[in-house]
Amino acid sequence: MQNSIQSRNPDRTTAKKPNKFVDFLLVLMMILPFAGCIALKVLFGNPGKGINVTGAQIYFTVKMPLQDMYITEGTAVSAAVVIALFALVLLLTRGLRRDPDTKRQLVAEFIVEKCDAFVEDNMGRGFLGFSPFVAAVMALSAFSSLSSLLGLYPPTSDISIVAGWAVVSFSLITFYKLRGGAWNYFRGFFEPIPLFAPMNVISELSTPVSMAFRHYGNVLSGYVVSTLVAAGLSSVSAALLRMLPGAIASFPLLRIGIPAVLSIYFDVFSGIMQAFIFAVLTILNVKNGFPEEEYERRMRKKQARRLEREGKKRPEREKNAA
Amino acid sequence: MTALAIGIIIGCCALGAGIAMIAGIGPGIGEGYAVGKACEAIGRQPEAKGAVTSTMIMGCAIAETTGIYALVIAILLIFVAPGRFVDILTKAVRQIP
Structure with a gap:
């Protein structure tokens, strides 16, 4: 990050002022997807049925060869979160300078520094390239869960979306396990004794399943509990306001504000x-x-082989080590 | 007769959800134990409070997993399973001449 800032911005004291209009467009790009999701919810929603716990609403069904593809509310909100995050990142990184004088650059640097420190603490310096991926996963997941504050269906309470992320991280884990060679990876399944092979396969496969279920279960339980509390409060307020005439009697007074504490x-x-x-x-x-x-x-072996092929003399040190 | 069968299905689904949530005892005990140990550690070494707290929250969230599994099963049993089972039942009833 530091290097890229320095290389892109030579020593200039008078940089061009960032264009206000583009900023406005980017902010609009952050707001519009969520507004669109709310509009979709209003258009396709079925009001008047009271509060009930259902899955995500299916907006469109696309015919596919093996299995129909459903465009649900979760999919729409998740796409909106992706677009909004992209706009946010573009907004934060506009007009980067070597000596930051804008708030947005300070915020961007703060995020990058925190994420780098976090990855370095947990994985060591060699894995510092992971920090963009980690930041992306965290931001996507956090903003998806937070989208329920706008009254939208949180995409993370849909198992298929979280399972997709879990598959991504599982393939990443497997990719790094395979770095030690396919044979080494395969041998790991028969580790203490060959009898343990089924157990090892199950424990390997349980990693993505448990990751997906943990995330989805936590968010879904919040959704269900909030919905049940809201339904209970509306019936309590109906019982309290029964004496009053007309439309006031059915007005869910207690549902204002109280469920927000749970949220x-x-x-x-x-x-x-x-x-x-x-x-x-x-x-x-x-x-x-x-x-x-x-x-x-393996790397040392490969390097030694390459050196041999190039006809160079192997270093004395490596010969001793071998 | 079909009404009775549907009643039995819904009742048993509710019972199953209740029984599944017995699994909530385990994470409760485990997390309480973890928090107690964390308090002990902070009492012994107050300067390590930040590290201990973040590790404890992390561990608690992972220990919570089994409880979450039970919760997911209970939610599925209440909101999804009765409809599926009733569908299967009505299909089976229709096949009987």
């Missing part, structure tokens, strides 16, 4: 916590699965 825990705390845990589990699994010694041995 501080279930949506804000739990959502951010789960985003953090998803990222931490991904990087810890990658770190633990990466066979460092095996990888270094």
Whole structure:
């Protein structure tokens, strides 16, 4: 990050002022997707049925050869979150300078520094390239969970979306395990004794399943509990206001504000916590699965072979080590 | 007769959800134990409070997983399973001449 800032910005004291109109467009790009999601919800929603716990609403069904593809509310909100985050990143990184004088650059640098420090603490310097991925996963997950504050269906309470992320992190973990060689990876399944092979396969496959279920279950439980509390409060207020005439009797007075207290825990705390845990589990699994010694041995061997092929003399030190 | 069968299905789904949530005892005990140990550690070494707290929250969230599994099963049993089972039942009833 530091290098890129310096290389892109030579020593200039008078940089061009960032264009205000583009900023406005980017802010619009952050707001419009969510407004569109709310509009879709209003258009396709079925009001008048009271409060009930259902899955995500299916907007469109696309015919596909094997299985119909459903465009649900979760998919729409998740796409909106992606677009809004992209706009946010563009907005924060506009007009970067060597000596920051804008707030947005300070915020961007703060985020990058924190994320780098976090990855370095947990994985070591060698894995610093992971920090953009970790930041992306955390931001996507946290903002997806937080989108329920706008009254939208949080995409993270849909198992298929979180399972997609879990598959991504599982393939990353497997990729880094395979760095030690396919044979080494295969042998790992028969580790203490060959009898343990089924157990090892199950424990390998349980990693993405448990990651997906942990995240989805936490957010979904918040959604269900909030919905049940809201339904209970509306019936309580109906019982209290029964004497009053007309439309006031059916007005859910107690539903104003009180369920928001629950949302501080279930949506804000739990959502951010789960985003953090998803990222931490991904990087810890990658770190633990990466066979460092095996990888270094292979690299040294490969280098030695390449040196031999090039006709150079092998260094004395390596010959001794071998 | 069909009404009775549907009643049995819904009742048993509710019972199953209740029984599944017994799994909530385990994470409760485990997390309480973890928090107690964290308090002990902070009492012994107050300067390590930040590291201990973040590790404890992380561990608690992971220990919570089994409880979350039970919760997911209970939610599925209440909101999804009765409809599916009733569909299967009505299909089976229709096949009987």
